[in-house]
Structures are given as C-alpha cells and as structure tokens.
Amino acid sequence: xxxxxTQASEVTVVVPKGDLDTASAAQMKQTLGALLxxxxxxxxxxxxxxxxxxxxxxxxxxxxxxxxxxxGGDLRLCALSEETLRVFKTTRLNKEMxxxxxxxxxIASWR
Amino acid sequence: xIGEGPEGTFVLTSEPQRLAGLREWLRxxxxxxxxxxxxQFGLQVAVGEICSNSIKHAYNWLGGKPxxxxxxGTDDRLIIEVRDFGKKFDPQSYQPPDLEAVPEGGIGLHxxxxxxxxxxxxxxxxxxxxxxxxxYRPGRTPGARPA
Numbered sequence: 201x202x203x204x205x206t207q208a209s210e211v212t213v214v215v216p217k218g219d220l221d222t223a224s225a226a227q228m229k230q231t232l233g234a235l236l237x238x239x240x241x242x243x244x245x246x247x248x249x250x251x252x253x254x255x256x257x258x259x260x261x262x263x264x265x266x267x268x269x270x271x272g273g274d275l276r277l278c279a280l281s282e283e284t285l286r287v288f289k290t291t292r293l294n295k296e297m298x299x300x301x302x303x304x305x306x307i308a309s310w311r
Numbered sequence: 312x313i314g315e316g317p318e319g320t321f322v323l324t325s326e327p328q329r330l331a332g333l334r335e336w337l338r339x340x341x342x343x344x345x346x347x348x349x350x351q352f353g354l355q356v357a358v359g360e361i362c363s364n365s366i367k368h369a370y371n372w373l374g375g376k377p378x379x380x381x382x383x384g385t386d387d388r389l390i391i392e393v394r395d396f397g398k399k400f401d402p403q404s405y406q407p408p409d410l411e412a413v414p415e416g417g418i419g420l421h422x423x424x425x426x427x428x429x430x431x432x433x434x435x436x437x438x439x440x441x442x443x444x445x446x447y448r449p450g451r452t453p454g455a456r457p458a
Binding site: 222 | 418
C-alpha cells in the first residue's frame with residue numbers, strides 16, 4: 201500500500217492508496233502511530249483511493265482515532281466509497297467517527 | 312502454493328499478502344455465478360475475514376499453510392466454503408463485539424454475518440475448520456426449498 205502524508209495548515213492529511221486489509225493494516229498502524237507520536241493529532245484520512253477495507257484496516261483507524269481524541273485531537277475520514285461506507289455502517293462506526301464527503305470538507309471541519 | 316484448483320476452487324497459503332489474489336479470483340468467480348456487483352463486495356469482505364481468521368487463529372500467523380476456498384451456485388443460493396487445516400475454531404473463545412464500545416478488534420465475524428445469510432462451521436474433521444457461507448439470490452428467502 202502506498203501512503204502519502206501532507207500537511208494542510210494544522211491538519212495532517214493521510215492518503216492511502218490500495219486495499220486496507222490484514223496485509224496492509226500494520227503499515228497503516230505504523231504511519232498513524234508515528235504521526236501521533238510526533239504530536240500530529242489533527243488527522244484526516246482520505247479513503248478515496250481505498251476500494252477495499254476489512255476489519256483489520258478498520259481497527260487501525262479506530263485505534264488511531266481513540267489515541268488522537270485522548271490527545272485532544274481527532275481522526276476524521278473523507279471520500280469513502282459506497283462499499284467502504286457499508287463496512288462502517290455495519291459496525292455502526294459511521295455514528296462514532298466523523299465522516300466527510302470530500303478532503304476539503306474534512307480539512308475545513310477543523311477551522 | 313497459490314492458484315486455482317478444480318473448477319470453483321482456489322488454494323492460497325496463509326500469508327496476508329495472498330488475500331488480494333483471493334479477492335481477484337473471487338470477483339471473477341462471483342461474476343461467473345452472476346452475482347450482482349453490489350453483493351460482490353460484501354462477499355469479498357466475508358470470505359476475506361474468514362481467511363484472515365484462519366491466518367491469525369488457525370495458523371497463528373505462520374505462513375505457507377493451505378487455505379481452500381470453493382464457490383458453488385444453485386438457482387437460489389451461493390455456497391462458499393473455506394477450509395483450513397490448523398487449530399480448530401473454538402466458539403467458546405469467541406466474544407461478540409460490543410458495538411456501543413467502539414471496538415478496535417473482534418469484529419471480523421460480525422462483519423461476515425452482516426454480509427451473508429447463513430454462516431456455519433464444522434470442526435469434526437481430523438484437522439482444522441470448514442466454514443460454510445450461504446448467500447441467497449435476490450428474491451429467494453432463507454428457508455425456501457433448495458433448487
């Protein structure tokens with residue numbers, strides 16, 4: 201999986217491309233963990249390039265969201281496909297996590 | 312070892328990196344069985360979760376171990392079997408997730424149940440677990456007579 205990280209003012213934007221599954225979950229955990237360790241707690245993960253997600257990938261996003269909130273920030277998601285949104289809905293995580301239609305909307309939510 | 316076995320069967324080994332190949336094969340197989348596009352994603356998630364469980368729990372992340380996946384279709388349903396040869400599934404050790412508590416793990420089987428109509432397992436063979444996932448075709452209700 202390719203994961204790009206960019207900074208938009210005080211918001212750190214993480215852009216994974218590929219499947220977020222059991223094989224790539226550790227890479228996502230490492231990326232998000234390193235950002236949180238560096239004090240980057242205002243996170244946006246753009247899932248526009250993720251066509252498939254399983255419980256392992258989902259678990260890493262939830263874990264990072266909890267850590268970010270504990271540190272006074274949050275992990276917000278954007279650009280979910282209809283399919284990946286179904287994974288969130290079946291676990292009710294769409295009610296617990298902040299989801300936005302676009303990256304711009306997710307970044308703007310911090311202002 | 313990875314690749315197609317007899318028609319409708321795929322054999323992968325227990326490395327997580329093999330799951331992408333399984334999904335690709337499954338997508339083609341589901342298309343061959345005329346499963347609608349919107350149902351295909353859920354079935355890929357369901358089968359992927361069962362195979363991930365085999366990798367994590369049956370084989371304890373040890374690579375090189377076989378997992379067999381087969382797909383059969385009838386007029387009213389699709390039957391997918393996943394077979395591993397590792398530690399048998401122990402239902403006593405399974406705790407359903409508390410969705411109110413925003414779980415980080417343990418949601419794999421919950422996801423499977425959301426995307427299939429029936430899920431069962433068989434641990435009576437000498438080794439491993441045979442999982443059976445059933446998805447009824449649109450308009451065919453569970454409990455109807457098999458075709």
